[in-house]
Amino acid sequence: MTTAAQPNEISEKTDLLLHMYRRMVAIRQFEAQVNELYTRALMPGLAHLYIGEEAVAVGVCEALEQTDYITSTHRGHGHCLAKGASPDHMFAELLGKKAGYCKGKGGSMHIADPATGNLGANAIVCGSAGIATGAAFSARSLQNGRVAVCFFGEGALGQGVLYEVMNLAQLFKLPVIYVCENNLYSEYTHYSETTAGDILARATAFGLEAASVDGQDVRAVYAVAQRLVDRARRGDGPGFLVCNTYRYHGHHVGDINREYYRPKQEEQIWKTERDPIANFGKWLAEQKLADAASLDRVHSDLEAEMKKAVDFAVATPYPAVDEVGEDVYA
Amino acid sequence: MPDTTRAPADREITFAQAIREALAEEMRRDSTVFILGEDVAEAGTPFKVLAGLLEEFGKERVLDTPISEAGFTGLAVGAAMTGMRPVVDIMFGDFVTLTMDQMVNQAAKVHYMSGGKWRVPMVMRTTMGATRRSAAQHSQSLHAWFCHVPGLKVVLPSTPYDAKGLLKAAIRDENPVVFFEDKMMYKLKGPVPAEDYTVPLGVADVKRVGEDITLIATSSMVQVALGAAALLEEIGISAEVVDPRTMWPLDEKTLIDSAKKTSRVIVLDEGYERYGVTAELASVVATGAFYDLDAPVKRMGAMHVPIPFSPPLEDATVPTEQTVFEAARTMCGK
Ligand SMILES: Cc1ncc(C[n+]2csc(CCOP(=O)(O)OP(=O)(O)O)c2C)c(N)n1
Ligand SMILES: [Mg+2]
Secondary structure (H helix, E strand, C coil), rough: EEEEHHHCCCCCCCHHHHHHHHHHHHHHHHHHHHHHHHHHHCCCCCCCCCCCCHHHHHHHHHCCCCCEEEEEEECHHHHHHCCCCCCHHHHHCCCCCCCCCCCCCHHHHHHHHEEEECCEECCCCCHHHHHHHHHHHHHHHHCCCCHHHHHEEEHHHHHHHHHHHHHHHHHCCCCEEEEEEEECCCCEEEECCCCCCCHHHHCCCCCCEEEEEEEECCHHHHHHHHHHHHHHHHHHHHHHHHHHHCCCCCCCCCCCCCCCHHHHHHHHHHHHHHHHHHHHHHHHCCCCCCCCCHHHHHHHHHHHHHHHHHHHHHHHCCHHHHHCCCCCCC | CCCCCCCCCEEEEHHHHHHHHHHHHHHHHCCCEEEEEECCCCCCCCCCCCCCCCHHCCCEEEEEEEHHHHHHHHHHHHHHHHHCCCEEECCEEEEEEEHHHHHHHHHHHHHHHHCCCCCCCCCEEEECCCCCCCCCCCCCCCCCHHHHCCEEEECCCCCCCHHHHHHHHHHHHCCCCEEEEEHHHHCCECCCCCCECCCCCCCCCCECCCCCCEEEEEEEEHHHHHHHHHHHCCCCCCEEEEEEEEEEEECHHHHHHHHHHHHCCEEEEEEEEECCHHHHHHHHHHHCCCCCCCCCCCEEEEECCCCCCCHHHHHHCCHHHHHHHHHHHHHCCC
């Protein structure tokens, strides 16, 4: 049941590959601005940066249609962008502004966007496993051909509800893919201290189609995600995908001094040897699908675009105080 | 939604039948309505409330689940967000504890957190009530937990008529609604019209008109209050019985108007008295009818103990016709 991903399985269309590159860079540039907003004390609260994990969200979401559903986590900006959200309304949400995706009521950890099938990010670890499973239930009942993806960090493997819904999903043959982003840490604890046994075996025990993949290789993630999504869409049941990845920054923007739980050396190795964007760029150049100058331009273009989006968010107004009581009930 | 509260009914059915009819009618009316829970299909629940629904609607719409309250409640939240109208069955109200994250952090929050973009039109049906000799984990009335959470609506029907009309309204509502059924009431009979009607959420009902004292009572306590009112009448005290029917939205005006009229109020509810819904209801009338009250508002709820098994002990934990009668008589100075 367990399958290693075959990067060559992908029908390598240049447009798609360049699009994925752009999306990954967009996430990185977006998050760089988030960090900047925090450092300049312009952002209320905290945020959890997705830098280092870009290939996971992009590889998976590229395997989805716009109408497919995703649920996301506290570390969710990458998922939103990968599913097609626009940075200006995201930044506005991060700043608590009326023009934000949730009118400022959700903030960094709760961005939701029906237009892109984003059921919302969740600040309860594993909080959206039920929701994603339910969206897949609707898709099956309404026969609309949609698929739901549930993103979660490996910390969520500790929550019992995950196993309840995987059991349900398999019993009901639901088109849902559980995507575990194993970035090795939940907050300040290494996953080996919290995770017994074999992660994939937890899913195969319920009969889910399970796979693990190098989460720093967007082509590999895309290929295996596509396979799981296709079979779910066909009605062959749920899937489970572990993406092995790494977050470059702290647990949140304020987690600066972290040597007590994570050696600098380890960070350095992931950043220099396994960076998903640099390695993908190198591969694109080797394949002569893009030259170095045009790839550089992607970075500078997106940096400028993100800065513009930040300017919009900074300038746009807060909600009126009397909106506080709105949207409690539909 | 037509409220035919006063419509004449030429037939009587039980509380359980009223629930079943409401579900069947809404499932016929709207193909997105479905039921899921433990032993809901062939068994029709241990209380047989859902008997016959599987035969009419099939396994796709009456789904037996594993014993995974959190999992299938979470599934219902997601299904509600994406085009379905789930009715979740939580066999015993005590088991809602397993669903709290799904209800409190997910269902109740989704609409607000998304700035009004996503909706969660789902119903959770569950039970409440002691005196079935079922001990501490099958006898609680935990509705106050949900009343405390913005984003949820909470319904406590007390008659077959209200049960049917309120459940139909709850299923048609765009919000997560928690619907509590008193287990002891399933066999209670009452008039229910055959034609389609709903009872809107947020409208209290005066179950008995009186002059001297108001008994505000919920769910199981409505019958207790009516029994006490009959005893009070024998000693010349005229008691009004007001049933809020829904804890949220709450029809404050009807409660306050009755309190102003009678000047004395006892609030009755089978949930725990401490920090329970009686406190909120008492506060509403104490504030709203302050200048018209002749006595402090009295609260009567479940004793602050786990519900015991032994019959004489269990019976001592909840208000009865007799204890309510005594309290009302004292309050009226007779
Ligand atoms: C139910 C719950 N428990 C604890 C927390 C506090 N918390 C927030 S993020 C986090 C770690 C999550 O780790 P993981 O799931 O691996 O995601 P990552 O941050 O690594 O992306 C914890 C414990 C929470 N938000 N929800
Ligand atoms: Mg982690």
